[in-house]
Amino acid sequence: MAYLELKNINKIYPNGFHAVHDFNLTMEKGEFIVFVGPSGCGKSTTLRMIAGLEDISNGEFLIGGARANELGPRERGVAMVFQSYALYPQMTVYDNIAFGLELQGADEEYIDERVKNTARILGLTDYLDRLPRALSGGQRQRVAIGRAIIRKVGIFLMDEPLSNLDAKQRVTMRSEITQIHRETGATTIYVTHDQTEAMTMADRIVVMKEGYIQQVGTPYELYFKPANLFVAGFIGEPPMNFVRARLENGAVRVGDATLDLTRKLGEARARYEGRDIVFGFRPESIRLGAQEDACTLAAGVELTEMLGDNTNVYVKMRDERAILKVDPHETPAVDSGITFSVPYESVYLFDAESEAVIA
Numbered sequence: 354m355a356y357l358e359l360k361n362i363n364k365i366y367p368n369g370f371h372a373v374h375d376f377n378l379t380m381e382k383g384e385f386i387v388f389v390g391p392s393g394c395g396k397s398t399t400l401r402m403i404a405g406l407e408d409i410s411n412g413e414f415l416i417g418g419a420r421a422n423e424l425g426p427r428e429r430g431v432a433m434v435f436q437s438y439a440l441y442p443q444m445t446v447y448d449n450i451a452f453g454l455e456l457q458g459a460d461e462e463y464i465d466e467r468v469k470n471t472a473r474i475l476g477l478t479d480y481l482d483r484l485p486r487a488l489s490g491g492q493r494q495r496v497a498i499g500r501a502i503i504r505k506v507g508i509f510l511m512d513e514p515l516s517n518l519d520a521k522q523r524v525t526m527r528s529e530i531t532q533i534h535r536e537t538g539a540t541t542i543y544v545t546h547d548q549t550e551a552m553t554m555a556d557r558i559v560v561m562k563e564g565y566i567q568q569v570g571t572p573y574e575l576y577f578k579p580a581n582l583f584v585a586g587f588i589g590e591p592p593m594n595f596v597r598a599r600l601e602n603g604a605v606r607v608g609d610a611t612l613d614l615t616r617k618l619g620e621a622r623a624r625y626e627g628r629d630i631v632f633g634f635r636p637e638s639i640r641l642g643a644q645e646d647a648c649t650l651a652a653g654v655e656l657t658e659m660l661g662d663n664t665n666v667y668v669k670m671r672d673e674r675a676i677l678k679v680d681p682h683e684t685p686a687v688d689s690g691i692t693f694s695v696p697y698e699s700v701y702l703f704d705a706e707s708e709a710v711i712a
């Protein structure tokens with residue numbers, strides 16, 4: 354049976370703002386789910402409804418098959434780590450971590466065992482006597498996580514927990530949180546606006562936009578089988594390129610090129626005849642020059658950025674721009690004309706109006 358179920362969950366704030374629309378999701382025990390999307394898309398609101406910090410306007414939330422809408426945060430068995438992880442500055446790491454259990458009146462021996470075990474999982478054993486001000490940002494964040502996981506809860510919620518850390522610390526903490534999840538096995542929901550965090554940490558990702566779920570899937574599914582333009586453009590860095598195209602006489606016209614995408618379009622070909630579509634391809638899926646079984650396009654090079662492992666080449670095709678990732682040894686000259694090819698299997702076609710994927 355599904356462990357957590359959100360059925361047609363909506364949030365309408367008292368001022369009338371409809372922040373979350375018909376949110377449907379089931380989660381298995383132990384899953385690591387990431388909610389991702391741009392600022393204001395309703396991620397935190399949804400998380401707070403799961404935590405019991407925000408009323409559910411309508412819809413049903415179930416834990417282990419039982420309705421939980423009316424339960425308070427404690428009764429739901431959730432622990433939460435927020436973006437601002439205020440620790441008690443005058444208390445040691447040990448006491449900060451122990452605090453929640455002490456409040457519950459747990460006995461000292463049990464608390465001591467749990468604190469030491471939690472510190473071991475988090476690599477904080479050598480810091481238990483320190484005050485928070487004597488810790489790095491990443492260590493403080495680990496203490497905040499320790500405070501949450503010391504209570505044995507079924508559901509662990511995290512709202513942008515790494516946003517106060519610098520880029521390097523974020524990368525380290527990402528893998529540490531994944532490791533902690535593996536050790537504790539707690540069902541985890543993690544909110545971020547960072548697609549890299551979502552891709553590297555999640556079992557499944559929920560992509561949201563303006564209060565609506567756009568797609569739910571594994572990182573692999575979202576990258577290779579995006580449901581629409583938004584997901585295709587959100588997942589991947591640099592983002593997928595989109596070029597206006599049109600279906601004429603059964604062929605796809607992209608700029609000056611006419612491409613035979615009959616196989617790709619399949620049955621959709623007749624439906625889209627004479628209509629505008631969007632031709633999408635990822636920067637990393639191209640090869641310079643013409644190739645077999647690929648769409649070949651011509652472009653002018655505007656700018657190149659050598660990054661070491663690859664070069665980003667900014668090109669212009671008629672009035673459309675795109676980014677191509679190439680081997681640094683093959684970096685073309687600025688202002689030169691090039692051809693590049695996109696393998697058929699790496700081409701995405703979208704409905705220009707509904708923005709849904711066609712093929």
Ligand code: ATP
Binds near residue numbers: 372390395397
């Ligand atoms: P961010 O990454 O910026 O935190 P988010 O995706 O978590 O964004 P939410 O905080 O869930 O977004 O907010 C969703 C929408 O609901 C936003 O447009 C926000 O302005 C609005 N909102 C949030 N809280 C309230 C409130 N108490 N009353 C009215 N509207 C609210």
